[in-house]
Amino acid sequence: MYFKEYTHSIISFVVNGDKRKWLRLSYALKGKKGLEIGGPSTFFRHGGYFPIYLFARKIDVVNYSNETVWEGTIAEGENYHYYKGKKGYQYIGEATDLREIKDNFYDFILSCHNLEHVANPLKALNEWKRVLKRKGKLILVLPDKNNTFDNKREYTRFEHLIEDFHSDVNEADSTHFDEIFRLHDLEKETSAVTRTQLRERLSENYLNRCAHHHVFSLPLIKEMLEFCGYKVILQQAVHNLHLVTFAELSD
Secondary structure: OOOHHHHHHHHHHHHOHHHHHHHHHHHHOOOOOEEEEOOOOOHOOOOOOOOOOHHOOEEEEEEEEOOOOEEEOOOOOEEEEEEEEEEEEEHHHHHOOOOOOOOOOOEEEEEEEEHHHOOOOOHHHHHHHHEEEEEEEEEEEEEEEHHHHOOOOOOHHHHHHHHHHHOOOOOOOOOOOOHHHHHHHHHHHOOOHHHHHHHHHHHHHHOOOOOOOOOOHHHHHHHHHHHHEEEEEEEEEEEEEEEEEEEEEOO
């Protein structure tokens, strides 16, 4: 089973030196059980930079609502079909509150273009740490602002994230909405959006979660992870769009 996909991965490993280190890390998780925060994602599929869907034993997922812009209508239960006959458990809950999941439960966590939609990223990272096993791995993918509609915004200050963390900011937070409205580059939108539609979307963000609360750089990501007890193993900007980090829990 999956012979064709494995063969393709081997060929990709041989011919694509830039991708080789990520393929090696994804293969190291073969047979392991993970949790994806907001998914599925093409980044983790066969042919992607980190094809963990192919190698993992099982991947569960958590999405914030039964109805999302990205997944459509979903229901909690053993119905997360993420790759060719493979399925996991679909949780409905916040990225910052995984109370249904036991401590030290997963070998790894995946998050692709998700954390920027979370108002309190340090709270989320700490909650993800709780459900990871000792030496658990985190594969975190965030947008590179330089090639997205956030390109006119400044990088978020780490001190601001600390303030949000200690203030226990929740998903109703609208602190950055004026900034987003002023600096959002509509020419970089993947779909046609007017200024009026952007304002309406922001006003309903608690329901749609489309806003990027924060803007990240690789150094900021490293600082966040180290603050929350992770050790960064590898970081790389990929395809001028993704800021990719592989980290593990510190001892």
